[in-house]
Amino acid sequence: MTLTAILIVASALFGIGLFGALSQKSFVMLMMGLELMLNGTLLAAVGFWAFTLEGAPEGQLLAILIMAVMAVELAIGFALVVAVYRKRQADVIEALGTLKE
């Protein structure tokens, strides 16, 4: 369990999450992809804290902040999805073509 391995795992998760965020049509799947990315980030943050910070609590604080970000993003994202669906009956990204206007 070296830092390198952790970081590799984290980057793998990040890569998968990126793939998902870019490839999914549905809003919800998109959100899941974003979650995965943040998951990888969280892992990387914890790994850095464990191996380079000598246990300074600021590392854990960072991880908590990342979780907070996850929560915020999820909340706002789904709120927007609901609003968009209400407005335009859109549940896929393509439906929001008018964003270009």
Added chain:
Amino acid sequence: MTDIAFYFLSAIAIWSGWRVFRVDSMIRATFALMVSFICVGAIALLMSADYIGVATVFMMAVEMMVMGLFMVMFMMNPAGLNPMQMVHQYRLSIGAGIVAFIGLTVAVLTTDLPHNPLPAGRDTMRDLGINLLGNSMLIFETAGVTLLATMLGAVILSSRRGRFGVSDEGAIPPGLHPGGTPAGRKVEEGGGHGGHGGHGGHGGHDKMTDEKDDGQGTGHMGHEMADADPALSAGHTGHGGHTTGANPEGADPKKPKQEPAPDPHEGHGTKPKKEH
């Protein structure tokens, strides 16, 4: 021992992460994501980040529930009974993912990572608690305020009652003068102009409009809202025809309301779009 656990957990995390996007069923995707998160939380536990690990597990559990709910709400195929591939720019995404992974890995492998390991026997939770309520109180407070704002925003955004009316009926602000066009940009095609992929209903839409036009001279594009209501109704009839023509299902909860009343806002957003 911990290494084995770590490798095992990380393998599961990665595999389940990948499965998120490969399964047909949405619920299964959700659960796969949850598994991935739990593994990550377990790894954190292994690294003596107790609080982080446990908090992750808790949070993700609830999160996935919420996500499952939304999945059921908004997705066409929540159970995955029809194996549809709902992806776009597939190759680009794969490429981007692989590039990101490789890039980060290379970065990790090439950098000289400092090695200041966590001293054994440290009570990390205690440290975290003291720090949270001591040195980093401001950060935490700010995060708390941010979460509050998020909650408020989410509630407002998803509220049914809009500022100008019920959002189900298309909350549109009133016009500048009574009965006139509301301010703001008009969208030519209400909610229907996708960039690529099966939007077969476009042509039908156009045709419908032309057929149903009662010689008002103006296409469906920019019909003036300043005309008298009969014109409106005619135009809107056209739109209504569109909906009739384009909707084989015919199941439109909004439809009965459109025909009789010359709502000025009918031409816009209330067309059900069953196409995707």
Added chain:
Amino acid sequence: MTLWLLPLLPILSGVIISVMGDRSRGWLGGLAVAVLGGTFALALAAVTQDWTAYLIWSDALRLTASLTPISAAVALMVPAIALAVVLHATQHEQARGLGRLIGIMILFTGGMELVVVADDLLTLLIGWELIGACSWALISHKWRDIENPRSGLYAFVMTRLGDLGLFAAAMALYSATGSFDYAGIATLEGTFQWIVAFGILLSAASKAGQVPFSPWLFRAMAGPSSVSALLHAATLVAAGAYIIARLEPSLSLAPGFSVAAISIGLITALAGGVTGVLQNHAKRLLAASTSAQLGFMFVAVGAGYPGIAVLHLIVHATFKAPLFLSAGLAGGAAGSYRLDKMMLGQSLPIVGGLTAIAAVGLAGMPPAGGGWSKEEIIKAVEHTGYWLPIAVMLGGALSAAYTTRFLLLAFSWRGDDERSIEVPGMMETIGLGILAALTLTTSLLWYPPLAEALAALLDMTLPKGSPLMLGLSLAFVAAGVLGGVYLVRRHPTLGTSGATAAASDWLGLPKLITIAVVRPLDALARTTAWIDDTLIDAGPRGVAFMGRKGAAFIAEVDNRVVDQGIRNTAAFGDWLAQVSDRFGETISDGIPDGSARLTGMLGRDIRRLQTGLSHHYYAYIIGGVIAVIAILAAGA
């Protein structure tokens, strides 16, 4: 006081008067009298007080003036005669151009005075040239008739030819002695002496109208009669005789000079006498007589008695001037100068009477002073033998003959005269009268003590002669008078036609001159002019020709090459403009257009990115992030 005043007064006055223009006769007359009277007074003062003058012209040249007894006498005579003649001229001559006439006559008087007072050859030359120029101007006075300027030019050229002698003499004198003083002449030897002596003799002979220079005096008669009276009787022609008389002591040292002078004088006297007898033109008759009388003076000089010559000069002036004036009056009254037509005795009795007084002197008859001086001349040549006095006596007889002829033809009585003759007024005859009076006074010279006194005054000796000669000459004179009367009675029209007419023109001398001198010189002049035009000018002409050719060539080259070059440059500029117009326009329009279009296309393409689809935007973001990380990684 300086002696220069004596010539300067008339010279300056003459110039001023001549340019003042025509004024009234009385005004001009008064002015003339004043100027010439002043000149006479100055001369008197100069003579009595023995003035001299000099002017330093430069290191080498020095003008001097002084009065010897001879020159004093002539200096007194000139303004006196001039006064009378000019006074007559103001009254008698044509009013047109009168101011110029009077002015130049007075100017001439000044020149003559300069000749008289000169003490060196340079001053003499200056005066000599001045009187020559005045003579030309005065002969050509009525220039509107083309013959008058031609006569003036003839006279001028002929006398100028003689002046070459004076120039040669002056140059020889200067090169021999280093100065122009008369005193140096006596010191000359050899060639220089010969050049000086004969040069002066030559110019004196030409000025005095001696043979072979006589025809000019005839041509000079074209001038007004006053001019003839003053210049060509009394003074200008006398200058020739004067100068050899003045310089005789020095000139006679040259071997052959005396003989030459006597020869010239004698030939002229005889030829002039014959011409005068045959002449029918009143003024020409008198001109011939002038030459003859001057010949007598030359004889006297050659004989060694310059004082006698000067005395004769003075006396001759006193009677010749009034004769010319009367000839002018008669010619004016009769309408022409033809003697056979005149016969004005009844119409112009006073003029005739005065003329008679003068004529006696010309004839050389005893009561007149002219006769006395002629006798002195004969006495002067007595010592050389018999033939010379006989010849002089013959000359005297001839002069008596033509004088008689003149007087009788011009002023004889004609009872049946119905012509309306305008009698000249008192003012016109007053000049004549003054001169006649002067002539009468000269007859006092017959009084021996007076003559002796005069001779002593003039610092000369009178020649001694035998009474035989005197009687012989008187006989000759009587014969001449009778001959003249005979000619008048029997052959009044003598000299109007036939052989006598031809002979009356100086026995054909002018014709000889024309054939022998004028024509060859003309031919020579034409030849030299031709040579100059064709040969000598060929060089410059050739150069000019080459220059023209060269200029034409250069112009051609300029047209072809240079202008072509310019045209080509212009064409090139045109082509360049066209090319730049097409090409340049395309470029300069194309670049902005093209870049605008490019930008538009670029914009359109970029706008395609704006799909409005979120996943596209995510992709862009990821791409951007990767790019940034790559850059940073590369930088690291």
